[in-house]
Amino acid sequence: MAKVNKFSSLGVLTSGGDSQGMNAAVRAVVRTALYRGLDVYAILQGYNGMYKGGNMIKKMNWDSVSGIMHKGGTEIGTARSQEFRTREGRLQAALNLVNVDIDHLVVIGGDGSLTGANLFRDEWPILVEELVKKKKITKQKAEQHPRLKIVGLVGSIDNDMSGTDMTIGADTALRRIVDAVDMLGDTAASHDRTFVVEVMGRNCGYLALISALSTGADSVFIPEHPPEEGWEDRLSEIIRNNRDAGKNDSLVIVAEGAKDTKGNPITAHYIKEILEDILGQDTRITILGHVQRGGSPSAFDRYMSTVLGYSAVDYILNAPEDQEPMMIGMRRNKIKPVSLMESVKKTHSIYECINEGNYEEAINLRGGSFRQSLNTFRTLRQASPKPPPDGKKQLKLAILNTSGPSPGMNVATRTAVRLGLDAGHKMLAVKNGFDGLVNNQIMEMNWNSVTGWTHLGGTVLGTNRKEPTDREYYPIASTLDKNQIDGLLIIGGLSGYKAAHDLMNNRDKYKAFDIPIVLVPSSINNNLPGSDFSIGADTAINNIVDAIDKIKESAVSSNRAFVVEVMGRYCGYLALMSGLATGAEKVYMHESGVTLKDMMNDVNTLKEGFLEGQRLALIIRNEYANPIYTTEFISNLFEEEGGTIFDVRRSILGHIQQGGNPTPYDRNIAIRFTTKAINKLIELAEGSRNDCAFIGYDNGEMKFTDLFEFPRMVDLKYSRPKDEWWLRIREISEVFERFHE
Numbered sequence: 001m002a003k004v005n006k007f008s009s010l011g012v013l014t015s016g017g018d019s020q021g022m023n024a025a026v027r028a029v030v031r032t033a034l035y036r037g038l039d040v041y042a043i044l045q046g047y048n049g050m051y052k053g054g055n056m057i058k059k060m061n062w063d064s065v066s067g068i069m070h071k072g073g074t075e076i077g078t079a080r081s082q083e084f085r086t087r088e089g090r091l092q093a094a095l096n097l098v099n100v101d102i103d104h105l106v107v108i109g110g111d112g113s114l115t116g117a118n119l120f121r122d123e124w125p126i127l128v129e130e131l132v133k134k135k136k137i138t139k140q141k142a143e144q145h146p147r148l149k150i151v152g153l154v155g156s157i158d159n160d161m162s163g164t165d166m167t168i169g170a171d172t173a174l175r176r177i178v179d180a181v182d183m184l185g186d187t188a189a190s191h192d193r194t195f196v197v198e199v200m201g202r203n204c205g206y207l208a209l210i211s212a213l214s215t216g217a218d219s220v221f222i223p224e225h226p227p228e229e230g231w232e233d234r235l236s237e238i239i240r241n242n243r244d245a246g247k248n249d250s251l252v253i254v255a256e257g258a259k260d261t262k263g264n265p266i267t268a269h270y271i272k273e274i275l276e277d278i279l280g281q282d283t284r285i286t287i288l289g290h291v292q293r294g295g296s297p298s299a300f301d302r303y304m305s306t307v308l309g310y311s312a313v314d315y316i317l318n319a320p321e322d323q324e325p326m327m328i329g330m331r332r333n334k335i336k337p338v339s340l341m342e343s344v345k346k347t348h349s350i351y352e353c354i355n356e357g358n359y360e361e362a363i364n365l366r367g368g369s370f371r372q373s374l375n376t377f378r379t380l381r382q383a384s385p386k387p388p389p390d391g392k393k394q395l396k397l398a399i400l401n402t403s404g405p406s407p408g409m410n411v412a413t414r415t416a417v418r419l420g421l422d423a424g425h426k427m428l429a430v431k432n433g434f435d436g437l438v439n440n441q442i443m444e445m446n447w448n449s450v451t452g453w454t455h456l457g458g459t460v461l462g463t464n465r466k467e468p469t470d471r472e473y474y475p476i477a478s479t480l481d482k483n484q485i486d487g488l489l490i491i492g493g494l495s496g497y498k499a500a501h502d503l504m505n506n507r508d509k510y511k512a513f514d515i516p517i518v519l520v521p522s523s524i525n526n527n528l529p530g531s532d533f534s535i536g537a538d539t540a541i542n543n544i545v546d547a548i549d550k551i552k553e554s555a556v557s558s559n560r561a562f563v564v565e566v567m568g569r570y571c572g573y574l575a576l577m578s579g580l581a582t583g584a585e586k587v588y589m590h591e592s593g594v595t596l597k598d599m600m601n602d603v604n605t606l607k608e609g610f611l612e613g614q615r616l617a618l619i620i621r622n623e624y625a626n627p628i629y630t631t632e633f634i635s636n637l638f639e640e641e642g643g644t645i646f647d648v649r650r651s652i653l654g655h656i657q658q659g660g661n662p663t664p665y666d667r668n669i670a671i672r673f674t675t676k677a678i679n680k681l682i683e684l685a686e687g688s689r690n691d692c693a694f695i696g697y698d699n700g701e702m703k704f705t706d707l708f709e710f711p712r713m714v715d716l717k718y719s720r721p722k723d724e725w726w727l728r729i730r731e732i733s734e735v736f737e738r739f740h741e
Contacts, residue, residue: 015046015113019169021301028309053096160204163343164329201255208255221258332700388424403493406536407662414450477512493523516684527571529713531696570718
């Protein structure tokens with residue numbers, strides 16, 4: 001840690017439009033700064049508060065940011081400031097900051113807010129010099145604060161800033177949209193109705209595109225990819241074909257900034273008129289508006305904002321004095337500082353490309369995942385597959401769900417079926433996991449077999465944790481032979497990986513096993529090798545966070561500690577991530593170990609906290625954290641030692657963690673994983689290769705790993721990867737635990 005100027009304080013402000021997760025970022029900045037020994041101030045109402053000064057610049061302590069993590073909006077406020085746009089206004093703002101020794105600034109906002117911060121930083125030495133000349137501050141004071149160091153965090157629900165894969169608030173906004181569209185789908189199907197849904201996104205189609213992909217929309221309109229002339233007839237044809245194919249409801253999603261190639265706005269009202277005039281369909285409009293900005297932030301926004309806020313403080317303290325302003329972003333699941341103004345410049349260049357009609361370059365600048373999502377949507381939306389390509393063998397590919405159910409399995413299965421059919425192949429579904437292969441429970445799938453599967457939790461095909469025994473290899477081989485299966489796609493957890501590895505190792509005995517096998521990670525426990533994330537884990541964490549939010553509300557006026565047990569078996573991912581996202585005082589998990597000495601120290605610290613005015617505490621325990629120190633044991637210990645100071649309640653969340661509609665994140669990674677996986681399976685089968693592999697995000701990059709590597713990468717005793725990347729976040733988690741205050 002770099003040595004900090006003893007005269008320096010740190011300020012944090014939120015500016016521009018509010019976005020969910022800003023409060024978690026502010027909390028992280030404040031508590032990390034205090035942990036590092038700095039005085040920290042919240043600048044209320046953004047640049048307006050900086051200009052006004054006085055009680056608008058509020059000194060913060062640890063408890064100043066208690067209870068704000070789950071709230072939407074921004075507790076420290078945001079407002080436009082015409083005064084700050086003037087040089088005189090910025091001179092006054094500089095005086096207000098110097099008076100409380102602020103020369104480190106974390107700005108949470110959009111590109112306009114971050115651009116303003118950069119200008120302020122550039123002017124700082126001259127402004128301070130002028131304050132000395134005007135005798136507003138002493139020369140000594142000026143020498144103590146020669147430079148202003150700035151770090152930016154991007155708060156924007158549109159996810160429209162270059163330099164970061166996700167912006168604060170985008171995941172929550174996407175969840176609001178998808179939840180609303182899921183509900184609209186129920187009424188649309190009931191009334192044979194078409195809905196046109198307008199979502200935010202003036203210059204960025206991220207929300208529209210990903211929500212369309214996640215909900216199985218018939219069409220989407222985004223700024224980066226305007227439709228060609230005559231699009232009205234093509235849209236009508238798409239809707240008509242889908243209806244003729246048996247679909248009894250239709251959905252069109254349009255970004256508020258969508259235009260055609262001539263620059264004419266494409267509005268929800270215009271689309272409604274087209275569909276009613278050409279098709280005569282009962283069409284309704286839903287404009288979601290500011291509900292996309294509101295409400296409690298998702299688990300991901302809480303986690304990401306916490307990690308970004310922590311990293312912003314550490315970066316600003318370690319950066320050289322003359323370091324240019326930096327933005328802290330998330331790239332490929334890693335924290336990455338990037339040049340603030342380079343990011344703003346690249347973002348503006350995308351807008352310029354759109355305005356100039358250079359849409360191909362705009363999509364390129366958005367990145368490869370944006371293009372892939374657009375291409376995948378085009379395929380998944382059509383009413384029927386393309387015919388088999390000439391000269392190519394029509395493959396028979398089987399899909400199997402295995403291990404525990406996880407939200408998003410149906411999305412993955414739907415994606416595999418439709419992409420396989422679109423490539424001209426026959427798609428077979430295996431019911432009830434490996435039992436289905438043993439008992440020949442195979443059915444052929446068509447395009448409409450998977451209609452309406454995007455929002456369904458669990459798995460329609462059925463699943464279990466069964467691993468085939470030696471005695472069952474023969475009937476499995478018989479099923480594969482009888483159905484002439486050319487390749488197998490397995491969507492599931494660790495038992496599926498083990499079973500696939502066993503099949504591969506028995507090829508010398510059973511020729512039917514000599515086919516390519518590709519595995520897609522799907523497990524709420526997130527305990528699979530070769531992937532940072534598994535399908536279903538995000539939904540599970542959100543289920544945990546939603547439940548804990550309610551638990552905490554039930555005890556808002558009580559001196560009470562809650563001990564909450566979450567799933568994960570021997571993998572503490574759910575425990576640690578939900579602990580970060582809910583502000584837990586302590587997380588107990590198997591990887592860290594649990595000792596009686598630790599628990600007694602924790603009890604004593606809790607007692608001190610409650611005696612000082614704390615009213616609520618949260619302890620999260622991974623279900624297999626320790627075989628002796630169970631959830632009941634910990635609850636009883638804390639209850640006994642807490643005496644009359646606080647009482648204890650325990651909650652075992654159980655299988656609600658596996659249930660519910662998959663989150664947009666889980667739908668999105670299910671589609672991305674499965675798109676790559678089914679294409680890989682087709683490539684192997686067409687080339688008569690028998691490779692076996694599993695796909696995943698490894699250090700943020702999507703790639704395949706040979707199944708031969710499986711035993712080397714997994715701790716089979718504890719059913720978890722040997723390298724658990726998220727354990728490196730434990731250090732961050734400890735900063736925010738009250739026990740480490």
